[in-house]
Amino acid sequence: MPYLEEQNGCSTKGDILLVLRHAPHGSSWLREGLDIALVGAAFDRDVSLLFMGEGVLALLSGQQAGALGQKGTHPTLQMLEMYDIDALFVEQRAMERYGLVQEDLILAPQGLEEAGMADLIKHHDLVLTF
């Protein structure tokens, strides 16, 4: 999916939207959200992901395991395609807050402004925040 800046609306529909608002490492929020995404996809649900706030850091390239060998979440992100999870979105304002551009990311999410995020939530039957 192409990465579009200044996108206002969003017409993507789906069964489940995961709103991921936590950075990798540090807590298990992000991992648990991604696990739900994979489970949903395994049960043939249409899954979309919105990376919001600190959650955008999940997409940063160059992530590694922790100092004690703890697995990060980046291997899971690289598996999303295998699960046909390709509806990926990112909060544009958070990208700007952390000074990130598409080239910094391991995937190619679509950037959303506020109205786009509201549309995305509206067009999914189940919305879970993590």
Place this chain on the structure above:
Amino acid sequence: MILHVVNQAPDAGRTLEQVLSAMADDDCLLLIEDGVVGAMPTLAALFTALEGRRYVLREDLESRGLLGRQPEGFAIVDIDGFVNLTEEAAKTVSWY
């Protein structure tokens, strides 16, 4: 209408900011648990865009000694009102 339920205080992080940025024009906000702190008069400016669409849970205000401090424009609902709101809403999204 989507009902957005927030249980975090405004100063606890960016949760409130995030839900406000993701709400549509006809969505409603309900503050519960620590979230009810947001309904104190000095913080009312955070919610001016939600006139008529903002609610706060009575039981959680009472337990914190905050009942009666709410500015006009915040509708106080009890648990039954909470249930009614979820019935009126197309869906509920919890933010925590």
